[in-house]
Amino acid sequence: MSRGQQRGQAAENQACEYLQRKGLHLIERNYRCRQGEIDLVMSDADTIVFIEVRYRSNPAFGSATESVDRRKQSKLIVTASHYLQQAPSHAQRPARFDVISMSGNSLEWIRDAFQAAP
Numbered sequence: 001m002s003r004g005q006q007r008g009q010a011a012e013n014q015a016c017e018y019l020q021r022k023g024l025h026l027i028e029r030n031y032r033c034r035q036g037e038i039d040l041v042m043s044d045a046d047t048i049v050f051i052e053v054r055y056r057s058n059p060a061f062g063s064a065t066e067s068v069d070r071r072k073q074s075k076l077i078v079t080a081s082h083y084l085q086q087a088p089s090h091a092q093r094p095a096r097f098d099v100i101s102m103s104g105n106s107l108e109w110i111r112d113a114f115q116a117a118p
Contacts, residue, residue: 007055007057008053008055011053011055011100011102012029012030012039012040012053014102014107015039015040015051015053015100015102015107016029016040016042018100018107018109019040019042019051019100019109022109023044024042024043024044024049025042025043025044026040026041026042027041027042027043027048027090028040028041029041031079031083033079033082033083033086035075035078035079035082036075036076036078036079037079038050038051038052038076038079038080038083039051039052039053040053041083043093046093046094047093047094047095047096048084048090048093048094048095048096049095049096049097049098050076050079050080050083050095050096050097050098051097051098051099051100052068052072052076052097052098052099052100052113053099053100053102054068054099054100054101054102055102055103056101056102056103057103057104068099068113068114073097073114076097077097077116080095080097080116081116095116096111096112097112097113097114097115097116098110098111098112098113099113
């Protein structure tokens with residue numbers, strides 16, 4: 001595992017622990033399909049939450065939040081749709097997309113960061 005992958009894994013672990021302290025429950029980590037990957041799938045009461053964790057050590061290339069652009073959002077939406085097709089017990093639940101943005105020791109939780117088009 002490369003240093004970047006190790007840092008990314010550590011950021012995901014930190015984000016997961018933070019969200020669990022806030023009352024969310026982990027369903028799955030690193031859900032992968034041909035279309036992409038979702039870092040964390042969690043539940044928040046009756047809502048299924050797809051979470052993208054972004055870490056930036058150098059803000060010169062833009063913030064972690066800015067890196068979740070339209071292209072990345074589209075991939076997350078398609079991957080989430082695939083997940084829901086594979087997990088029909090979750091398909092009838094409301095869903096949202098959250099982003100955890102991390103930089104240094106700073107963590108920002110952006111609830112409902114973007115919407116899937118109807």
